[in-house]
Amino acid sequence: MSGTDEATAAPGRLRRALPRSRRGRLLLVGALVLVLAGTGLGTWAADTWPWPKDRYCWGAWEQDSGPDFLGDEAFGDDEDGTRTGTETAPTRERPAGRCEVAIAGDYTSSYDGDSVSIGQQVSVEFGPVPKAVQARLAMVHDGFLGGDMAPLPDGLPGMVNGRGGLLVLPESCDTRDGRPTVVTLQASGTYSSGPSYTQDDPADLGGARQAAELxxxxxxxxxxxAGCAPDEPLRVSSPVYDLPGEPERVFRTSDDVCGIRGLRLDVEDVADRTGAFTADLQTCSVRGDSNGVPxxxxxxxxKPRLAAVFDGIAGERPAARGWRGTGTIGEKHAIVRxxxxxxxxxxxxxxxxxxxxxxxxANAAAARLGCAPIAPEGAAR
Incomplete structure (x- = not known):
C-alpha cells in the first residue's frame, strides 16, 4: 500500500476500532476525561484553564489583564453582564480606525431592591487631526488639554488622566498634507438606579498610569x-508625573485665577484647576462649581510633537494689533503661535x-519661559 493509500485508509481503521456498544462509548468518554484531567487538572485548579481569553482593540487588550473594565469587576452584582467589542482596524490604504469595548448589565440591588442598569464604554480613535480649524481646536484643546490632564510619561507627546488621553504618533504616520495622526482613548458610561436616578459612571481604566498603558x-x-510603526514600539515605563490637584473652589470673583496674577474672571461660585506646569506645557481650567459648565x-x-497638532491653523497675521506671532481670536476658541x-x-x-x-x-507663560511678552501692554486688562 502506498503512503497515499495509508493516509486515506487511516480514518477507516480508526472508525473500525471505535467501540460499537453504548458501554464502549461511555468507557471511551470516561478515558478521555481522565486523560484531560491528568494533563490539565493542575492548570484548572489554578484558575488558568487554557480557554482562550477575549482580546479587544485590534488585539491590544486582553480579558482580565488589569483594569476593571476588562474583568468581572465591571459587572458589579450582575452575574449575567455582558462585555462586547467592536472594531474597525486602520489599514495602509485607509489609516484610520476605531474600537470600542461596551459593558452592559441589569440587576436588582441587594441594598434597596431597586432595578440597576449599567452601561459603559471605552473607545479608541486612530486617525489624523481634522483639517478644519475649529474642529481641530475642539477635538484637541477642549478634549485633552484641560486642567485635569497630566503629560504622558517617558517623553511621549500627549496627555492622560483616569478617563482617557491623547497620543501624537511619530512623523511616519503623518498624512500626505502634513497633519499628524493621533490616538485618543475615552471612557464613558452611566449608572441608573430606580425610575429616576442616573449619574455619570465612566468605565474604570485603573488610573492615569494604566490609562497611559492602554x-x-x-x-x-x-x-x-496602518504600516507606519517605528522600529521600536512605544513604551510606558515611568509613573505619570505632574498629576493635577483637586479643583479649587472660588466663591467670589478672583484676580488670580489658576494662580496667574491679574487673570480675572467676573463670575462667582467656580472651581479653577491648574494642570501641567512645565516648560513644555501649562494648562488651566475654570468651570462652574455646581454644574461643571466651562x-x-x-x-x-x-513640546514640539504635541504642538504639531496645531500646525497650519494659526493663520498668517497677528491675532490683534501689537501681538507677536500669528493667530486668531474667535467666539469659541483662540490660538496664537x-x-x-x-x-x-x-x-x-x-x-x-x-x-x-x-x-x-500668554504673557505670564512667556515671562516664565524667559521670552518677550506675546500681547502688547494694555491688552491684558
Whole structure:
C-alpha cells in the first residue's frame, strides 16, 4: 500500500476500532476525561484553564489583564453582564480606525431592591487631526488639554488622566498634507438606579498610569496595522508625573485665577484647576462649581510633537494689533503661535471670547519661559 493509500485508509481503521456498544462509548468518554484531567487538572485548579481569553482593540487588550473594565469587576452584582467589542482596524490604504469595548448589565440591588442598569464604554480613535480649524481646536484643546490632564510619561507627546488621553504618533504616520495622526482613548458610561436616578459612571481604566498603558498598547497595534510603526514600539515605563490637584473652589470673583496674577474672571461660585506646569506645557481650567459648565480653558504647548497638532491653523497675521506671532481670536476658541526662547510656542483659549484672558495667560507663560511678552501692554486688562 502506498503512503497515499495509508493516509486515506487511516480514518477507516480508526472508525473500525471505535467501540460499537453504548458501554464502549461511555468507557471511551470516561478515558478521555481522565486523560484531560491528568494533563490539565493542575492548570484548572489554578484558575488558568487554557480557554482562550477575549482580546479587544485590534488585539491590544486582553480579558482580565488589569483594569476593571476588562474583568468581572465591571459587572458589579450582575452575574449575567455582558462585555462586547467592536472594531474597525486602520489599514495602509485607509489609516484610520476605531474600537470600542461596551459593558452592559441589569440587576436588582441587594441594598434597596431597586432595578440597576449599567452601561459603559471605552473607545479608541486612530486617525489624523481634522483639517478644519475649529474642529481641530475642539477635538484637541477642549478634549485633552484641560486642567485635569497630566503629560504622558517617558517623553511621549500627549496627555492622560483616569478617563482617557491623547497620543501624537511619530512623523511616519503623518498624512500626505502634513497633519499628524493621533490616538485618543475615552471612557464613558452611566449608572441608573430606580425610575429616576442616573449619574455619570465612566468605565474604570485603573488610573492615569494604566490609562497611559492602554493608550500606548492600542497605538502600537494601530500603527502596525496602518504600516507606519517605528522600529521600536512605544513604551510606558515611568509613573505619570505632574498629576493635577483637586479643583479649587472660588466663591467670589478672583484676580488670580489658576494662580496667574491679574487673570480675572467676573463670575462667582467656580472651581479653577491648574494642570501641567512645565516648560513644555501649562494648562488651566475654570468651570462652574455646581454644574461643571466651562468658563475658561487655557493652554500653553511648547513640546514640539504635541504642538504639531496645531500646525497650519494659526493663520498668517497677528491675532490683534501689537501681538507677536500669528493667530486668531474667535467666539469659541483662540490660538496664537509665536517664537519664545528659540522655539515655536502655541497659546490656546477656549470657552471665553475675552482676548484679555489670553493676553494675561500668554504673557505670564512667556515671562516664565524667559521670552518677550506675546500681547502688547494694555491688552491684558
Amino acid at each position: 493608550l500606548v498598547a492600542a497605538a502600537n497595534r494601530g500603527m502596525a496595522a 468658563y475658561l480653558e487655557l493652554a500653553m504647548v511648547a 509665536a517664537d519664545c526662547a528659540g522655539r515655536p510656542v502655541t497659546f490656546l483659549m477656549g470657552a471665553s471670547s475675552d482676548p484679555g484672558h489670553l493676553a494675561v495667560f
